[in-house]
Every structure is written in structure tokens, then in C-alpha cells.
Amino acid sequence: MGSRGIRRRKPVHHLPKVSDRETPSPDDLVPPVMWPSKGSGFEADPFSPAGTAQRYWWGVRKATEDYQPISFRTYLVMMVLLVVIIGGIALGMALH
Numbered sequence: 525m526g527s528r529g530i531r532r533r534k535p536v537h538h539l540p541k542v543s544d545r546e547t548p549s550p551d552d553l554v555p556p557v558m559w560p561s562k563g564s565g566f567e568a569d570p571f572s573p574a575g576t577a578q579r580y581w582w583g584v585r586k587a588t589e590d591y592q593p594i595s596f597r598t599y600l601v602m603m604v605l606l607v608v609i610i611g612g613i614a615l616g617m618a619l620h
Contacts, residue, residue, distance in 0.1 A: 568574035
């Protein structure tokens with residue numbers, strides 16, 4: 525018997541294609557000063573402190589690569605919300 529009569533309960537969802545821009549290069553994954561190059565005999569375990577540092581390094585590089593300055597309107601909305609929150613806390617403490 526084959527799988528001819530078996531139906532899937534859910535439709536198959538394929539993963540989106542990853543562009544070359546999103547794929548990190550080997551230089552982006554490892555700080556050049558801290559670790560030797562790949563294949564040199566030292567590969568950091570992902571669960572070791574060195575592997576954690578490599579993940580943080582990649583995250584910092586990705587965050588600084590995609591950084592865009594905040595617009596004035598966004599800055600103004602954030603400041604108004606901050607004033608409202610601090611004012612509410614101060615008013616709540618004064619009335620309590």
C-alpha cells in the first residue's frame with residue numbers, strides 16, 4: 525500500500541527564499557581579533573561562552589547594518605508618551 529489515499533490535514537507552507545543580503549558572510553559571523561578563522565581547529569560550541577559571544581557579535585553587526593535614524597515625528601510621539609507616563613506616575617504618587 526502506498527500513500528495514495530492519505531491526505532494532509534494542513535496545506536504545505538514553504539519557507540520564503542533568503543536573499544544574499546540577509547545571509548551573513550564568514551567575516552560577519554566571527555570577530556577577526558577574537559577567534560581564528562574557520563577550519564583552523566577551533567570551532568566554538570554554540571552553548572559555550574565563546575559561541576554566545578559570536579551570536580552577540582553577529583546580532584550587533586546586523587543591528588548596526590540595518591540602522592536608520594529616527595524621524596522627527598517618531599521622536600516627538602515618543603517624547604509625548606514619556607511625558608504622559610511620567611506625569612501619570614507623579615500625579616498618582618501625589619494623590620496617594
